[in-house]
Amino acid sequence: MGLGFEVLRTGEAGGxxxxxxxxxxxxxxxxxxPVGTAATVKAVPQDVLEGNGAGGKGAQIxxxxxxxxxxxxxxxxxxxxxGVHRFMSWSRPMLTDSGGFQVFSLSKLRKISPxxxxxxxxxxxxxxxxxxxxxxxxxxxxxxxxxMAFDECVETPxxxxxxxxxxxxxxxxxxxxxxxxxxxxxRVPWHEALGGQTQSLFGIVQGGMYADLRRESAERLVEMDLxxxxxxxLAVGEPREVTRExxxxxxxxLPKDRPRYVMGVGYPDEIEEYAKMGVDMMDCVLPTRxxxxxxxxxxxxxxxxITRMNIKKKEYAEDQRPIDENCGCRVCSRYTxxxxxxxxxxxxxxxxxxxxxxxxxxxxxxxxxxxxxLGRGDSDVDFAQAESQNRRSGAGADRRVSP
Amino acid sequence: MGLGFEVLRTGEAGGxxxxxxxxxxxxxxxxxxPVGTAATVKAVPQDVLEGNGAGGKGAQIxxxxxxxxxxxxxxxxxxxxxGVHRFMSWSRPMLTDSGGFQVFSLSKLRKISPxxxxxxxxxxxxxxxxxxxxxxxxxxxxxxxxxMAFDECVETPxxxxxxxxxxxxxxxxxxxxxxxxxxxxxRVPWHEALGGQTQSLFGIVQGGMYADLRRESAERLVEMDLxxxxxxxLAVGEPREVTRExxxxxxxxLPKDRPRYVMGVGYPDEIEEYAKMGVDMMDCVLPTRxxxxxxxxxxxxxxxxITRMNIKKKEYAEDQRPIDENCGCRVCSRYTxxxxxxxxxxxxxxxxxxxxxxxxxxxxxxxxxxxxxLGRGDSDVDFAQAESQNRRSGAGADRRVSP
Numbered sequence: 001m002g003l004g005f006e007v008l009r010t011g012e013a014g015g016x017x018x019x020x021x022x023x024x025x026x027x028x029x030x031x032x033x034p035v036g037t038a039a040t041v042k043a044v045p046q047d048v049l050e051g052n053g054a055g056g057k058g059a060q061i062x063x064x065x066x067x068x069x070x071x072x073x074x075x076x077x078x079x080x081x082x083g084v085h086r087f088m089s090w091s092r093p094m095l096t097d098s099g100g101f102q103v104f105s106l107s108k109l110r111k112i113s114p115x116x117x118x119x120x121x122x123x124x125x126x127x128x129x130x131x132x133x134x135x136x137x138x139x140x141x142x143x144x145x146x147x148m149a150f151d152e153c154v155e156t157p158x159x160x161x162x163x164x165x166x167x168x169x170x171x172x173x174x175x176x177x178x179x180x181x182x183x184x185x186x187r188v189p190w191h192e193a194l195g196g197q198t199q200s201l202f203g204i205v206q207g208g209m210y211a212d213l214r215r216e217s218a219e220r221l222v223e224m225d226l227x228x229x230x231x232x233x234l235a236v237g238e239p240r241e242v243t244r245e246x247x248x249x250x251x252x253x254l255p256k257d258r259p260r261y262v263m264g265v266g267y268p269d270e271i272e273e274y275a276k277m278g279v280d281m282m283d284c285v286l287p288t289r290x291x292x293x294x295x296x297x298x299x300x301x302x303x304x305x306i307t308r309m310n311i312k313k314k315e316y317a318e319d320q321r322p323i324d325e326n327c328g329c330r331v332c333s334r335y336t337x338x339x340x341x342x343x344x345x346x347x348x349x350x351x352x353x354x355x356x357x358x359x360x361x362x363x364x365x366x367x368x369x370x371x372x373x374l375g376r377g378d379s380d381v382d383f384a385q386a387e388s389q390n391r392r393s394g395a396g397a398d399r400r401v402s403p
Numbered sequence: 404m405g406l407g408f409e410v411l412r413t414g415e416a417g418g419x420x421x422x423x424x425x426x427x428x429x430x431x432x433x434x435x436x437p438v439g440t441a442a443t444v445k446a447v448p449q450d451v452l453e454g455n456g457a458g459g460k461g462a463q464i465x466x467x468x469x470x471x472x473x474x475x476x477x478x479x480x481x482x483x484x485x486g487v488h489r490f491m492s493w494s495r496p497m498l499t500d501s502g503g504f505q506v507f508s509l510s511k512l513r514k515i516s517p518x519x520x521x522x523x524x525x526x527x528x529x530x531x532x533x534x535x536x537x538x539x540x541x542x543x544x545x546x547x548x549x550x551m552a553f554d555e556c557v558e559t560p561x562x563x564x565x566x567x568x569x570x571x572x573x574x575x576x577x578x579x580x581x582x583x584x585x586x587x588x589x590r591v592p593w594h595e596a597l598g599g600q601t602q603s604l605f606g607i608v609q610g611g612m613y614a615d616l617r618r619e620s621a622e623r624l625v626e627m628d629l630x631x632x633x634x635x636x637l638a639v640g641e642p643r644e645v646t647r648e649x650x651x652x653x654x655x656x657l658p659k660d661r662p663r664y665v666m667g668v669g670y671p672d673e674i675e676e677y678a679k680m681g682v683d684m685m686d687c688v689l690p691t692r693x694x695x696x697x698x699x700x701x702x703x704x705x706x707x708x709i710t711r712m713n714i715k716k717k718e719y720a721e722d723q724r725p726i727d728e729n730c731g732c733r734v735c736s737r738y739t740x741x742x743x744x745x746x747x748x749x750x751x752x753x754x755x756x757x758x759x760x761x762x763x764x765x766x767x768x769x770x771x772x773x774x775x776x777l778g779r780g781d782s783d784v785d786f787a788q789a790e791s792q793n794r795r796s797g798a799g800a801d802r803r804v805s806p
Contacts (some may be wrong), residue, residue: 039745043752047733073720073745080721081741089737292752317476318483330450334492338484342442342476349446349695352752 002145002185003200003227005259009375014251014278017374020259022093022145023190023197024085027060029259030275030374032367033095033283034360037065038072039088042288043352044360046090052329052357053364061093061145063283066138067102071121071128075141083143083189094144095283097263098135098177098204101232104153112152114169132176136184136201143189144199148230149177151204156236163208170206171220177201178224202228202261209242211249218253229254230261231279240270244277251278268297268306268366275370287363291355294344297362298324309337311355316341329361405548405588406603406630408662408683412778417654417681420777423662425496425548426593426600427488430463432662433678433777435770436498436686437763440468441475442491445691446755447763449493455732455760456767464496464548466686469541470505474524474531478544486546486592497547498686500666501538501580501607504635507556515555517572535579539587539604546592547602551633552580554607559639566611573609574623580604581627605631605664612645614652621656632657633664634682643673647680654681671700671709671769678773690766694758697747700765701727712740714758719744732764 004021011017018029034041034049041049041062050058064084069075081087084094100117103110107119107128116131135150150173154166178201185198203221207213214231221229231250234243247262254260261281262274271282287297294311309316309323322332323340331340331354343351407424414420421432437444437452444452444465453461467487472478484490487497506513510522510531519534538553553576557569581604588601606624610616617634624632634653637646650665657663664684665677674685690700697714712719712726725735726743734743734757746754 038749038751039742040751040753043756045753045756046737072749073741077721077741081723081739087739087742087745089739089742318480320484334449336484336490336492338476338480339442339490339492342490346441346475348441348443349752349755350443350448353446353448353756 002198003259005228005257007256010256010278011276011374013276015276015370015374016256016278016280017371018259018280020093020280022061022200023194024091024093024145025060027093028371029280030367030370031060031281032271032363033061033063033281034059034363035065035283035285035288036062036088036090036094037285038068039064039078039084041356041360042292043349043356044288046088048330048357049090049360050092053361054368055328055365057368059092059360059364061095061281062090063095063097064088064142064144065102066096066099066135066142067106069096069142070099070138071123075138079141079143079189083141085143085190093146095146095281096139096142096144096148098148098150099130099138100135100148100151100204101153101264103130112169114172116150117152132173133180136177136180140181140184140187140199141189146228147181147199147201149174149201149203149226151206151232153233153236154206154208156208156233156238158208160208160210160213163206163210164213167206167208167213167217170204171217174203174221174224178203178226200227202226202230202259204230204232204263205250205254206233207246207250208233209238209246211246214246214250215253218250222253222255226258228259228261228281230263230281232263234262235265235284243270244273247274247279248277268363271363272366272370275367276374287359288356291359292352294351294355295359296323296340296355297359299326301325311337311341311344313341323358324362327358327361327365329358329365331355331358331361405601406662408631408660410659413659413681414679414777416679418679418773418777419659419681419683420774421662421683423496423683425464425603426597427494427496427548428463430496431774432683433770433773434463434684435674435766436464436466436684437462437766438468438686438688438691439465439491439493439497440688441471442467442481442487444759444763445695446752446759447691449491451733451760452493452763453495456764457771458731458768460767460771462495462763462767464498464684465493466498466500467491467545467547468505469499469502469538469545470509472499472545473502473541474526478541482544482546482592486544488546488593496549498549498684499542499545499547499551501551501553502533502541503538503551503554503607504556504667506533515572517575519553520555535576536583539580539583543584543587543590543602544592549631550584550602550604552577552604552606552629554609554635556636556639557609557611559611559636559641561611563611563613563616566609566613567616570609570611570616570620573607574620577606577624577627581606581629603630605629605633605662607633607635607666608653608657609636610649610653611636612641612649614649617649617653618656621653625656625658629661631662631664631684633666633684635666637665638668638687646673647676650677650682651680671766674766675769675773678770679777687766690762691759694762695755697754697758698762699726699743699758700762702729704728714740714744714747716744726761727765730761730764730768732761732768734758734761734764 319337722740
């Protein structure tokens with residue numbers, strides 16, 4: 001018992017308005033999950049995260065990176081502190097990735113074998129080994145609400161043969177991840193405190209930019225009957241049409257009654273587009289990383305077009321307007337572009353704080369609006385009365401999926 | 404019209420509980436002023452400053468540095484933005500220093516003449532010239548509630564002769580500062596918006612570590628009949644007994660009905676000590692600068708002793724306690740030492756934010772407590788009924804000093 005998912009309404013294009021129930025609370029979907037790599041959404045205090053964006057409701061769920069927390073401060077330390085929620089003082093839902101993507105993108109001198117991956121830390125060069133079993137042990141110690149199966153991320157571009165080989169490894173690792181997770185899931189730090197609940201393990205569909213492999217990967221993972229499925233290996237440099245095509249194609253082969261999560265995307269218009277195609281969850285470092293580089297998202301007044309503003313430009317030096325005149329975040333309601341430019345130009349630490357707060361609000365507001373649009377139909381939808389055809393048979397009144 | 408000062412009660416040791424009335428609001432004294440060098444108290448958002456510390460009342464008045472704002476973004480830009488209050492969105496009182504101390508401590512290739520100081524920017528090596536007149540023009544453009552006379556800061560240690568020479572220059576510059584200020588004070592950006600009010604110009608007592616020169620400096624400045632007096636040139640490396648002695652000696656020669664401000668001090672126990680000796684205002688970068696280096700102030704439970712904790716130490720890695728168990732700041736009420744150590748060790752930007760918030764709260768709480776102690780007497784003091792003997796004759800019912 002760890003996850004319930006209910007599709008409240010599905011639009012014509014496949015977009016779904018749903019609700020995800022997790023040990024640390026309910027999440028309205030589609031949802032954007034801010035990334036808190038090292039158990040901190042960079043530069044943003046937790047109380048701001050809780051109240052900024054989405055009409056003051058803030059972030060419903062955040063992500064933390066297994067690879068980073070494993071290296072520093074160490075997952076066993078986090079376990080002794082009561083898990084990542086208590087460690088960072090965040091009581092809402094969380095998700096940890098498997099560490100796979102970071103091992104492949106950040107670490108040095110990787111040596112991959114069917115058993116797992118040997119690598120050197122990007123921090124101090126020390127040697128480590130990650131296997132599906134180890135990823136599960138680390139993620140159970142961290143104790144996010146949702147854990148991810150350990151996957152291999154193929155380099156890009158890659159041939160069909162190389163991609164298929166990597167995908168097969170990902171499937172074998174998913175099965176091993178599930179076995180280990182099922183055997184050890186009761187070890188999550190909050191198991192007793194939350195009435196015997198456990199984390200939920202999601203699988204990750206791979207298959208590169210090959211539609212047939214994406215289908216095969218989805219089918220293999222669905223056979224494992226996991227409570228949710230992610231689409232990985234996208235937004236790694238391919239054209240956006242390809243990303244979209246791979247998402248659309250993969251979604252067709254994923255069960256409608258389980259949450260579908262596209263990892264690591266994207267720009268604000270992308271997350272809106274994918275949500276309307278039927279993606280329920282997304283995460284990306286973009287809002288916070290762009291913010292630290294002075295790149296701010298906004299909609300020009302009277303336009304639905306999303307613009308990116310480079311706050312360091314001279315043209316903003318005396319601009320007394322907020323970043324976005326239609327934004328109600330605590331940055332736009334208080335500070336001018338002129339001041340934000342000054343902070344950025346002066347290398348002031350407050351620059352990253354305020355820019356990140358705005359960009360996160362922009363993302364969270366975007367998804368709040370998308371949820372509103374998906375929730376509106378020809379007739380009023382009563383969300384308390386979920387559409388029964390979208391309920392998973394057997395999930396029963398407690399709305400929980402217990403694979 | 405720009406300043407009112409009322410001493411509400413004076414303790415036996417000379418400490419005064421007072422109230423300072425400024426164009427942007429009232430300030431309860433003794434007061435600690437957080438330093439917002441570049442129109443930002445480093446790493447702390449303005450709304451946090453407004454509500455953190457001093458029982459949720461936050462910072463009553465903050466300081467900004469004339470030298471920094473002159474160089475970047477430029478005082479004329481700040482004037483066009485409506486002054487530093489509007490520029491940074493801070494509606495409570497502010498004070499700017501004269502730029503003197505920074506010209507002498509940060510800039511390069513200084514060339515001092517009776518006319519003023521030629522120097523090169525520490526940012527880009529560009530050549531600049533500051534005179535008392537220019538410092539006034541810059542400070543009037545910035546528009547803080549209190550401006551400071553332009554002073555020379557003598558190197559330390561310095562001989563009596565050298566110190567006296569420098570002090571004489573400071574006095575000449577103070578007179579020129581006052582002349583320029585009086586002639587141009589109506590040009591402050593908010594002059595009309597605040598009903599014709601103006602800034603107030605404080606003089607700065609110099610005289611190094613020589614009691615006779617401190618006395619002479621105080622006497623010369625008092626002759627200029629300024630609305631407040633600062634004691635400068637202390638906390639520059641001398642032993643603390645010397646600082647204390649210089650403060651005590653100088654206070655004797657300053658009028659009791661004017662606010663007395665010691666610049667650039669100090670540790671929490673120092674600001675408490677000086678406040679109880681009769682200092683009304685203090686500022687220091689220490690709480691925020693120490694915070695960015697992981698140094699946090701606290702009182703050990705059951706002790707009145709102030710301790711400094713180096714949060715990067717291994718011993719805090721699994722310490723689930725807050726920084727200070729008796730502190731009610733938003734950091735101590737939410738985060739553990741273990742988490743704060745992790746943020747610092749990981750170089751996370753949130754580290755500076757949270758550490759600064761706590762240290763500032765510690766300083767503001769300290770002064771709030773001191774105000775409480777100074778306000779308590781053998782009989783209850785009704786602060787609405789100021790002690791009439793401390794009122795400046797002629798200040799009248801509006802409690803304003805109009806020199």
